[in-house]
Amino acid sequence: MPGSPELPALLAGPVLEVAPRLLGAVLRHGDVVVRITEVEAYDGANDPGSHAYRGRTRRNAVMFGPPGHLYCYFTYGMHVCCNVVCGPEGTSSAVLVRAGEIVDGLELARERRPRASDRDLARGPARLCSALGIELDHDGTDLVAGPVTLTLGEPAADVSTGPRVGLRGAPDRPWRFWLTGEPTVSAYRPAAPLRRR
């Protein structure tokens, strides 16, 4: 099922305007469909918290490309997280998809995450990718053509904002957005200091 052809134009605006527009949008991969409930904005070269802050590398190359593509990365030795690339081509901003509600394909999502409650199936960026079956191979996916597709809805009516989760290197900016009152929004954890081994 292809996405809407006007998606890239809708995502080409400033990241702080695009990020809240993704709340309530629908991310689909095969039979599993997620309604996005929580995101974070990353402002490319201007943002010490962004993977693109120190310039282009092989890993972050997709962030520098056109909007409407998926940037996937591997972290903590075992997890995949995904972002929606936004802003005009040549800039490097993106929106991390942090959490969502499964709205279709519940059985398959449960198979992929057998120990999670339904509320936790896509509560957290790595959990969301796991439930959707998104892997590193999906880095660079065109979100109109698929296999992963994004469909925007109407702008959300009740949006909350706060500091981003788990960053050590960046000053706190209120660039996390979520649907107020949603039970599927991930619990806030401030960045933890390093522990000795």
Add this chain to the structure above:
DNA sequence: GTTGCGATGCGCT
């Protein structure tokens, strides 16, 4: 609900 900590491997300095 909270806090503490180990798992795990790649990207980058």
Add this chain to the structure above:
DNA sequence: GCGCATCGCAACA
């Protein structure tokens, strides 16, 4: 080598 846009589990409140 060091650090990481995390998670699941155990223990506690």
